[in-house]
Amino acid sequence: KSIPSDEQYHPKNTLDAEVCTSKYMQHCYWNATRKPPPPQFLQALREYEALHQRCVGNHNLTELFVAGKVPEGCKYLVWKEQDGKGNQIMSLVSAFIYSLLTKRTLLTMPSLGHVDGSLHHLLCEPFPGSSWKLPPDFPLDAMLQQTDVQWDYFHKVDNLTKNGSESYLDASSTISPSRLYITLSNYNVPDHEDRRFFCPAEQTLLSRIPWLVLKSNNYIAAGFYFLPEYRQALNQLFPDRAMFLHAGRYLLNPRNDIWGRITRFYDGYLLNADKKIGIQVRSWKPEYNPILSEHILRCATLNNILPNVTQEDTAPPTKTPPERVTVLMTGLVAQYHHDVREKYLRNANVRGDSISVLSPSSEGVQQTGDVEHDKKALADMWLLSFMDDLVSSPKSTFGYVAHGLAGITPYVFVRWGFEDYTQYNGCERSNLAGPCYIDTPHGQECPLDPPGTRIGDPNAAVPEIQHCRNQWGVGVFPG
Amino acid sequence: KSIPSDEQYHPKNTLDAEVCTSKYMQHCYWNATRKPPPPQFLQALREYEALHQRCVGNHNLTELFVAGKVPEGCKYLVWKEQDGKGNQIMSLVSAFIYSLLTKRTLLTMPSLGHVDGSLHHLLCEPFPGSSWKLPPDFPLDAMLQQTDVQWDYFHKVDNLTKNGSESYLDASSTISPSRLYITLSNYNVPDHEDRRFFCPAEQTLLSRIPWLVLKSNNYIAAGFYFLPEYRQALNQLFPDRAMFLHAGRYLLNPRNDIWGRITRFYDGYLLNADKKIGIQVRSWKPEYNPILSEHILRCATLNNILPNVTQEDTAPPTKTPPERVTVLMTGLVAQYHHDVREKYLRNANVRGDSISVLSPSSEGVQQTGDVEHDKKALADMWLLSFMDDLVSSPKSTFGYVAHGLAGITPYVFVRWGFEDYTQYNGCERSNLAGPCYIDTPHGQECPLDPPGTRIGDPNAAVPEIQHCRNQWGVGVFPG
Ligand SMILES: Nc1nc2c(ncn2[C@@H]2O[C@H](COP(=O)(O)OP(=O)(O)O)[C@@H](O)[C@H]2O)c(=O)[nH]1
Ligand SMILES: Nc1nc2c(ncn2[C@@H]2O[C@H](COP(=O)(O)OP(=O)(O)O)[C@@H](O)[C@H]2O)c(=O)[nH]1
Numbered sequence: 001k002s003i004p005s006d007e008q009y010h011p012k013n014t015l016d017a018e019v020c021t022s023k024y025m026q027h028c029y030w031n032a033t034r035k036p037p038p039p040q041f042l043q044a045l046r047e048y049e050a051l052h053q054r055c056v057g058n059h060n061l062t063e064l065f066v067a068g069k070v071p072e073g074c075k076y077l078v079w080k081e082q083d084g085k086g087n088q089i090m091s092l093v094s095a096f097i098y099s100l101l102t103k104r105t106l107l108t109m110p111s112l113g114h115v116d117g118s119l120h121h122l123l124c125e126p127f128p129g130s131s132w133k134l135p136p137d138f139p140l141d142a143m144l145q146q147t148d149v150q151w152d153y154f155h156k157v158d159n160l161t162k163n164g165s166e167s168y169l170d171a172s173s174t175i176s177p178s179r180l181y182i183t184l185s186n187y188n189v190p191d192h193e194d195r196r197f198f199c200p201a202e203q204t205l206l207s208r209i210p211w212l213v214l215k216s217n218n219y220i221a222a223g224f225y226f227l228p229e230y231r232q233a234l235n236q237l238f239p240d241r242a243m244f245l246h247a248g249r250y251l252l253n254p255r256n257d258i259w260g261r262i263t264r265f266y267d268g269y270l271l272n273a274d275k276k277i278g279i280q281v282r283s284w285k286p287e288y289n290p291i292l293s294e295h296i297l298r299c300a301t302l303n304n305i306l307p308n309v310t311q312e313d314t315a316p317p318t319k320t321p322p323e324r325v326t327v328l329m330t331g332l333v334a335q336y337h338h339d340v341r342e343k344y345l346r347n348a349n350v351r352g353d354s355i356s357v358l359s360p361s362s363e364g365v366q367q368t369g370d371v372e373h374d375k376k377a378l379a380d381m382w383l384l385s386f387m388d389d390l391v392s393s394p395k396s397t398f399g400y401v402a403h404g405l406a407g408i409t410p411y412v413f414v415r416w417g418f419e420d421y422t423q424y425n426g427c428e429r430s431n432l433a434g435p436c437y438i439d440t441p442h443g444q445e446c447p448l449d450p451p452g453t454r455i456g457d458p459n460a461a462v463p464e465i466q467h468c469r470n471q472w473g474v475g476v477f478p479g
Numbered sequence: 480k481s482i483p484s485d486e487q488y489h490p491k492n493t494l495d496a497e498v499c500t501s502k503y504m505q506h507c508y509w510n511a512t513r514k515p516p517p518p519q520f521l522q523a524l525r526e527y528e529a530l531h532q533r534c535v536g537n538h539n540l541t542e543l544f545v546a547g548k549v550p551e552g553c554k555y556l557v558w559k560e561q562d563g564k565g566n567q568i569m570s571l572v573s574a575f576i577y578s579l580l581t582k583r584t585l586l587t588m589p590s591l592g593h594v595d596g597s598l599h600h601l602l603c604e605p606f607p608g609s610s611w612k613l614p615p616d617f618p619l620d621a622m623l624q625q626t627d628v629q630w631d632y633f634h635k636v637d638n639l640t641k642n643g644s645e646s647y648l649d650a651s652s653t654i655s656p657s658r659l660y661i662t663l664s665n666y667n668v669p670d671h672e673d674r675r676f677f678c679p680a681e682q683t684l685l686s687r688i689p690w691l692v693l694k695s696n697n698y699i700a701a702g703f704y705f706l707p708e709y710r711q712a713l714n715q716l717f718p719d720r721a722m723f724l725h726a727g728r729y730l731l732n733p734r735n736d737i738w739g740r741i742t743r744f745y746d747g748y749l750l751n752a753d754k755k756i757g758i759q760v761r762s763w764k765p766e767y768n769p770i771l772s773e774h775i776l777r778c779a780t781l782n783n784i785l786p787n788v789t790q791e792d793t794a795p796p797t798k799t800p801p802e803r804v805t806v807l808m809t810g811l812v813a814q815y816h817h818d819v820r821e822k823y824l825r826n827a828n829v830r831g832d833s834i835s836v837l838s839p840s841s842e843g844v845q846q847t848g849d850v851e852h853d854k855k856a857l858a859d860m861w862l863l864s865f866m867d868d869l870v871s872s873p874k875s876t877f878g879y880v881a882h883g884l885a886g887i888t889p890y891v892f893v894r895w896g897f898e899d900y901t902q903y904n905g906c907e908r909s910n911l912a913g914p915c916y917i918d919t920p921h922g923q924e925c926p927l928d929p930p931g932t933r934i935g936d937p938n939a940a941v942p943e944i945q946h947c948r949n950q951w952g953v954g955v956f957p958g
Pocket of ligand 1: 083084086281330331332363365366367368374377395396397398399
C-alpha cells in the first residue's frame with residue numbers, strides 16, 4: 001500500500017526509513033478506514049521539529065539544567081517514566097502534546113537501571129535530526145531533591161498574594177524558579193493540590209519556568225481541554241478530536257526489532273483473516289479465575305462479536321467459504337486465551353465461521369524493566385491496534401494505547417472481576433476512542449483565578465470532554 | 480475434493496456419512512501424494528465386513544464366551560486396551576490385521592471405568608451393519624482369571640511332546656482350550672516366552688482356539704511378516720507395504736465431535752500455509768527442559784526443515800509474497816512450542832519465510848482415561864498426519880500413529896533427551912514410514928517347530944522387515 005506523502009506523519013527520509021521502518025509502514029497495517037493526519041497538526045509537527053533541533057543543537061543540556069539556564073527562545077520539558085508501559089505512554093503522549101501547546105522542547109530520561117527497557121530506547125527517535133534522549137549521566141534525580149514540586153511553588157505564590165496587595169503575576173516574578181517538578185499521578189496528594197496544574201493562572205506561572213520536569217502515569221492531555229487557551233489550540237490541531245491517535249502514530253513508533261516482531265506475528269498469524277477481533281484481557285491478579293473466561297465469552301456472544309457455539313456434535317451447514325474470524329487475545333495469563341480457543345475448537349458455531357484464537361505472548365506476570373518483556377508489551381499494543389474491532393479491559397492504560405492508536409471505540413467489560421457481571425451483557429461499547437484520564441480533577445478550585453473558577457468536570461462549555469462510560473475518568477469525545 | 484468411490488475405504492453409505500464424517504472426508508486433508516487403497520485390501524475388507532456381520536449378528540456373545548462356544552464358521556479376537564492412546568492404536572491395528580489374516584471377528588472391550596475415553600467410544604464403528612463393541616457387562620476380566628496365558632498353554636504342549644512320542648498337533652488336540660489370553664507388551668516376561676506367539680507351530684495351535692483375547696501395547700503386526708504364511712498374505716493385501724496407513728485410515732476414524740475439533744483447527748489455523756511441518760515433541764518428563772528446545776531447533780535448521788534466523792535487527796529482503804510455513808507442534812509441555820515460536824518472532828529468518836508455530840493443545844501431563852484429554856490426543860495425531868513433513872520423537876507410539884497414517888518417513892530426533900545430542904544434526908530421516916514394533920523378538924526359539932527355527936531378526940529372507948534407524952525395534956520397509 002502506498003500513501004500520499006502528505007498523509008505521512010514523518011517527513012520523507014530514506015535513511016530514517018531504514019532505521020525506523022514503522023514510521024513509514026504503519027499505514028499498511030491499520031484497518032482501512034482512513035484517519036489522515038490533519039494538515040494543521042502536520043504543520044505544527046514541522047515547526048516543533050525545527051524548535052527541537054534548534055533547542056537541542058549542540059547545547060550542553062546538563063550544564064544548562066544545573067545552572068537553570070536556557071538558550072534564547074527555548075524552554076524544556078523533561079519527561080520521567082512511571083509504572084507500566086501503558087501508563088508511561090499515557091504521560092509521554094501528554095507531555096508531547098503539552099510541549100506542542102507550550103512550545104517546550106521534550107526530553108526524555110530513563111529510570112536508572114532500566115535503560116534498555118525504557119520507552120525512549122524501545123521507540124524510534126521521533127524528531128529528525130536531533131535526539132530526545134538526555135545523556136545517562138544527566139543529574140535529574142540529584143537535582144530534583146533540591147527542586148520544588150508544583151504545589152510547593154503554588155503555595156508560595158498563595159502566601160505572597162494572601163493579603164491581596166499583589167497580583168499573582170507580580171508576586172511570582174521574584175520567586176519564579178528556574179526548575180519545577182510536576183507530578184500528576186494516580187497516587188493521592190492531599191486535597192488533590194497537584195491538580196491545580198490545570199488552573200489557568202497556574203499555567204501562566206508555569207509558562208515562565210525554563211525547565212519543567214513531568215512525572216505522571218496518566219493521560220493528562222485530556223485535561224488540557226479544560227483550559228480555554230489550550231482547548232482552542234487543540235481544536236485547531238485536531239479538528240477530528242483524534243488527539244491520541246495522531247500524536248501516538250507520530251510519536252510511538254517501535255524500533256525495528258520490535259516492529260519485526262509485530263509484522264512477523266501479523267503476517268504469520270493474522271494476515272488471512274476476513275475479520276480481526278482484538279480482546280485485551282487485563283487481569284490484575286496473577287491467579288487464573290475461570291469467571292473471567294465466562295465473562296469474556298458472555299461479552300463476545302451476547303454482543304454478536306463472536307457467534308454462539310452449537311451444542312450438537314455435528315457442524316451446521318457452513319458457508320463456503322466460511323468467514324475467517326481471527327481473535328487476537330492479549331493478556332498476562334495464558335489460560336483465558338486457552339479457554340476461548342477451546343470453546344471454539346470443541347464446538348461448531350451457529351454462524352459457521354472459521355474461528356482462530358491467537359495470543360502473541362503469555363508473560364504470566366508484569367516485569368516492567370525486563371527488556372524482552374517490555375518489547376512484547378509494546379508489540380502486543382500495536383498488534384491490537386491493527387484489529388478491526390476491539391474488546392478492552394476497563395481502566396487499563398495498556399488497552400487505551402491499543403484502541404487509542406487504532407481510533408476504535410472499543411467494547412469495554414462491565415463489572416470486570418465482579419461476580420455480578422451476569423447482570424449485564426458482559427461489555428458495552430465505550431463512548432470514547434482515546435484513553436481515559438483516570439485521575440481527572442473534579443471541581444478543582446483555582447484560588448489564583450477569578451473567584452468561582454473550578455476545573456475538571458465535563459460541562460456544556462467543554463463539549464469535547466466526556467465522562468468515560470463505565471470507567472472512572474474523562475476522555476475526548478469524538479463528536 | 481471428490482475421490483473416485485473405488486478409492487474410498489468405506490462402502491458408500493449416506494447414513495454412515497452423517498454419523499461418521501471422517502470416513503468420507505479424510506482424503507480432503509492429506510497431503511496430495513496419492514496413496515490409494517490397494518484393491519486386494521478393499522476386497523478383503525468387504526469379505527471381513529460380511530464375516531463380522533455374520534458372526535456378530537444376533538448372537539449372545541456373552542453366553543458364547545462363557546460357554547467357550549462359537550457359531551459355525553466363526554472365531555473371535557477380543558481386544559483389550561493397554562496404556563496411552565498411541566500404544567492402544569498400535570495393538571488395535573495389529574489386532575485388526577491379525578483378524579484379517581486369521582478370519583477372526585474383532586471385538587473390543589473398554590477398561591472398566593474408562594468407557595467414555597475408550598478408543599472404541601472415540602472412534603466410529605468401523606464395520607457397517609454390526610458393532611465391534613462388546614456389551615459393558617461382558618465378563619472379560621472375571622473369565623480371564625480362569626484363562627491361561629499363551630505361554631502357560633505352550634508349556635503344557637511342550638510337556639506332552641517332551642518325550643517325542645506325540646506330535647504337537649496330536650498332543651494339543653486333547654488340551655486345546657476354548658479361550659486363551661495373549662499378552663504381548665513392553666513389560667518383561669521371563670525368557671520372552673510371550674514372543675513364541677510368532678512361531679509357526681504356535682500359530683497353528685492358536686488357530687484352533689475359538690476365543691482369543693489380546694492385550695498388547697505394541698505394533699506386533701510388523702512381526703506377522705516373520706511368519707511365511709502371513710507374509711505372503713500381507714504382500715498380497717499391501718503390495719505398497721503401507722499396512723498401517725491403509726488399515727489405520729480404514730479403522731481409526733474419529734467420531735464427529737473429534738473430527739469437528741480436527742477440521743476446525745485445520746481450517747482455522749493451518750489452511751493457508753504453503754508448507755506444513757509437524758513436530759511431535761514427546762517429553763516423558765513433565766518438567767520443561769530447555770535443552771529439548773535447542774535440540775528441536777538444531778534438528779530443524781541443520782536439516783533445512785526450518786530456516787536459520789538472522790542476527791540483525793533488520794529483516795532481509797523478503798520474497799513477495801513470502802512462503803508461508805506453518806509448524807504444528809504437539810506435545811504435553813507448552814514451553815517447547817513457545818520457545819520455537821519465540822525464536823521466529825524475535826528474529827527474521829534467512830529465507831524470508833513467514834513462519835507461524837502453532838500447538839493444538841497443551842495438556843501438561845498424560846491423563847489417559849479423561850475423555851476430553853483423550854479426544855485431544857486423537858485429534859493431535861490426526862492433525863499431525865495432515866502435515867507435508869514430520870519430525871517425530873523416537874520411541875513414541877503417539878508419533879507412530881501420525882506418520883503411519885500420513886505415510887511419511889519422518890525425521891526422528893537422535894539422542895533425544897541426552898546431552899550429547901549436539902554430536903549429531905539433531906535428527907535424521909527414518910528408514911520407515913510406519914510404526915516400529917518396539918519390543919520385537921530377537922532370535923526367539925521355536926521349540927515346537929523344526930530344530931533351528933528362530934524368528935524375529937530382520938534377515939535376507941524377510942526383506943519387508945528392517946531395524947528402525949536410531950530406534951529400538953523393527954518395522955515394515957516400504958521398499
Ligand atoms: N505483553 C503483554 N504484557 C502485558 C499485558 N497486559 C499487561 N502486561 C504487562 O503489564 C504491564 C501493565 O502496565 P500498563 O501497561 O501500565 O497497563 P495497565 O496496568 O493495564 O494500566 C504492561 O506494561 C506489561 O508489562 C499483555 O496483554 N501483553
Ligand atoms: N494431546 C496430546 N496428548 C499427548 C501428546 N503427547 C503425549 N500425550 C498424552 O500422553 C499419551 C502418551 O501415550 P501414547 O499415546 O501411548 O504414546 P507414547 O507414550 O508416546 O508411546 C497420549 O495418549 C496422550 O494422552 C501430545 O502431543 N498431544
